[in-house]
Amino acid sequence: MLAILDGHHALYKVGRRLEERGMVALLQPGLTRASLNDYRLGHILDALFAANLNTVFSAVALKTLEVYAIPTPWLHQDTTTIALYGAYEDEPQTPGAPRPAYGHSKDGRADLKQVLLSLGVSGDGGVPLRLGVRDGNRNDSVETPGAIAECLALGLEGVRGIVTDSKAYSRRTLGVCLEHKVDLITLVPRTCAVRQALETWGQQQPALPLLLEKPGRTRDEVPRRWHGQSVLRQVEVEYSDGRIAQEALRFVVVHSSQLAQQQTQTYAAAQGKEAEARSKPRAAGASPVVRLPARCRSSYRRV
Numbered sequence: 001m002l003a004i005l006d007g008h009h010a011l012y013k014v015g016r017r018l019e020e021r022g023m024v025a026l027l028q029p030g031l032t033r034a035s036l037n038d039y040r041l042g043h044i045l046d047a048l049f050a051a052n053l054n055t056v057f058s059a060v061a062l063k064t065l066e067v068y069a070i071p072t073p074w075l076h077q078d079t080t081t082i083a084l085y086g087a088y089e090d091e092p093q094t095p096g097a098p099r100p101a102y103g104h105s106k107d108g109r110a111d112l113k114q115v116l117l118s119l120g121v122s123g124d125g126g127v128p129l130r131l132g133v134r135d136g137n138r139n140d141s142v143e144t145p146g147a148i149a150e151c152l153a154l155g156l157e158g159v160r161g162i163v164t165d166s167k168a169y170s171r172r173t174l175g176v177c178l179e180h181k182v183d184l185i186t187l188v189p190r191t192c193a194v195r196q197a198l199e200t201w202g203q204q205q206p207a208l209p210l211l212l213e214k215p216g217r218t219r220d221e222v223p224r225r226w227h228g229q230s231v232l233r234q235v236e237v238e239y240s241d242g243r244i245a246q247e248a249l250r251f252v253v254v255h256s257s258q259l260a261q262q263q264t265q266t267y268a269a270a271q272g273k274e275a276e277a278r279s280k281p282r283a284a285g286a287s288p289v290v291r292l293p294a295r296c297r298s299s300y301r302r303v
Contacts, residue, residue, distance in 0.1 A: 010038075011037075011038035011041045011042060012037065012038040014036055014038075015033040015034070015035070015036030018033070024036070053131075054130065054132060057128070057131055058129065058130050058154065061128055061130070062129070062154065065122065065156070070122060070127055071158060072122040072123070072129075072156045072157075072158060072159055073159065073161075074123055074160060074163050074185075075120055075121070075123075075151045075156075075159060075161075075162050075163070076120065076121050076123060076124055076126070076163045076164070077118075077147050077163070077164045077168065078119060078164065079116055079117065079118045079140055079143060079144070079167070080116075080117050081103070081104075081114045081115070081116055081117070081136070082114055082115050082133075083105065083107060083109045083112040083113075083114050084100050084112060084114060085112065098116070098133045098134050098136070099115075100115055100135075101113055101135055101136035102136065103116070103135075103136045113136055114136040115133050115134065115135070116133070116134040116138045117131065117134075118131065118132040118133075118134060120147060120148075124163070129151060129154060129156075130147070130150050130154065132147060140167035140168075141167065141170045141172075141173075144167060144170070144173055145170065145175075145176045148162050148164075148176050148177070149180075152176075152180045152182065160183055161177070161182045161183030161185060162184050165186065166186060166187040168184070168186045169187070169188050169189055170238075171237050172238045174235070174237040174238070174247070175237045175238045175239045175240065176240075178239075179239060194235055194251070198231065198233070198251055201231070202229075202253040205229075208228055208229050208253070209227060211226045211227060212225070212226040213225045222257075224256075224257060225257045226254055226255070226256050226257070227255045228255065229252070229253055230250050230251065230252045231250070231251055231252075231253060232248045232249070232251075233249060233251055234246045234248055234249075237249075
């Protein structure tokens with residue numbers, strides 16, 4: 001693992017890299033660098049794959065939680081993509097193996113095929129608990145509900161909820177959490193009607209309660225404040241039997257003074273650039289062009 005993270009992926013380099021770090025003796029008493037040759041490591045990788053890597057991985061992770069008594073009140077779930085180089089067959093030869101395919105590349109390499117890596121960990125930066133490698137064109141909205149169900153199926157004690165990013169917000173994800181009676185902390189996407197309605201509601205309030213206050217990052221910076229309030233709203237959820245129902249869920253509307261200041265500065269800078277562009281003389285006969293700031297353009301497209 002250290003050799004891989006260091007970027008030395010070739011198997012014949014693993015033994016040397018571990019010896020340089022004094023880690024060979026930690027693997028097994030009496031082990032030498034010569035024992036960690038590419039032929040032996042290749043057989044080990046084949047054996048791990050045949051045994052189901054996800055099962056082996058989870059067993060090691062669960063043992064770690066038990067030995068070190070690591071609490072798991074909140075499980076964090078996320079996905080990323082792994083770009084692949086070279087030629088790959090359209091269909092994998094091994095049943096259940098992920099299919100490399102073109103999809104939404106999260107590292108900006110849309111020209112390469114990829115696979116999707118799904119990972120669940122015990123808290124922010126905690127112990128990895130489960131992983132899954134999926135087809136390269138698998139959508140996050142499809143992967144996330146199944147990944148959450150797999151995390152909860154581990155049977156960990158004291159699990160209160162799941163933390164994910166906005167990709168997790170879907171009817172099926174909400175249904176999974178309701179079925180397992182766990183909380184979900186995520187950011188509702190801007191495209192969702194419930195977020196747009198709640199933003200409008202928040203702007204109409206004379207004042208929201210102060211939730212958190214932190215000092216500025218510098219001596220001259222004003223304190224950072226977060227005001228907010230929780231509200232109940234009816235939204236659609238999808239249960240495992242395919243049933244769609246309206247359920248009352250709790251949302252937290254938050255106003256960040258720091259984010260509001262950043263948006264104001266960005267908007268003012270965009271206005272300044274537009275004013276400068278319009279003040280420049282145009283060539284004779286040229287048609288006037290009105291350029292909207294980025295924020296206005298995105299709003300216009302939504303309308």
